[in-house]
């Protein structure tokens with residue numbers, strides 16, 4: 113089943129050069145943009161989610177490293193991030209944190225890791241942005257050992273027929289350009305199930321973000337059977 117609706121929505125394509133320059137600005141803006149959201153509940157939510165992370169942990173699209181503070185000292189951490197300006201910030205944050213970890217410059221669609229490598233894969237606010245959602249989830253299943261878990265925290269499409277859903281479609285092009293490829297209208301829960309995961313914990317929530325399009329939020333745990 114096709115679980116992606118973004119291409120059907122009106123889109124705006126930024127010229128490559130502009131998108132690159134904007135990408136560097138966006139990486140610099142990312143922490144200030146998320147500051148209120150984290151303080152108003154999202155940092156606590158990350159902490160609750162990541163309490164369950166154990167063993168060899170691979171984080172997708174780790175951004176500037178908002179999750180770093182929430183991992184147990186014992187986990188073996190690989191942070192992946194394909195976007196160079198974000199990856200540089202991530203490396204600085206990791207070094208300042210004083211904890212062990214590796215940063216890999218890689219997209220979720222092509223992780224340079226062997227099959228059955230990880231006990232836990234973490235995706236927070238990333239599956240909205242990956243270029244190919246189905247390929248990313250297939251790759252996550254490939255690197256997770258059988259019985260391994262995907263811990264996710266993702267904003268998703270509003271219910272079809274609602275005003276919010278209509279606005280998500282109308283604003284898609286602008287938001288996709290502004291937020292470097294983010295889609296407001298992905299059916300991520302369906303995509304996780306369709307890729308063969310068994311969802312064992314699922315909470316539907318509201319992200320404390322100032323842009324009202326970025327709702328609802330789903331977070332929880334899916335197991336690689």
Ligand SMILES: C[S@@+](CC[C@H](N)C(=O)[O-])C[C@H]1O[C@@H](n2cnc3c(N)ncnc32)[C@H](O)[C@@H]1O
Pocket residue numbers: 172173174175176177178179193194195198218219220221235236237238241242243244293
């Ligand atoms: C909204 S940010 C989330 C950052 C971080 N995970 C967090 O929770 O704050 C989206 C991240 O996904 C990264 N990204 C974009 N395309 C990606 C891809 N194909 N695979 C993995 N990460 C990707 C971006 O560079 C960015 O760091």
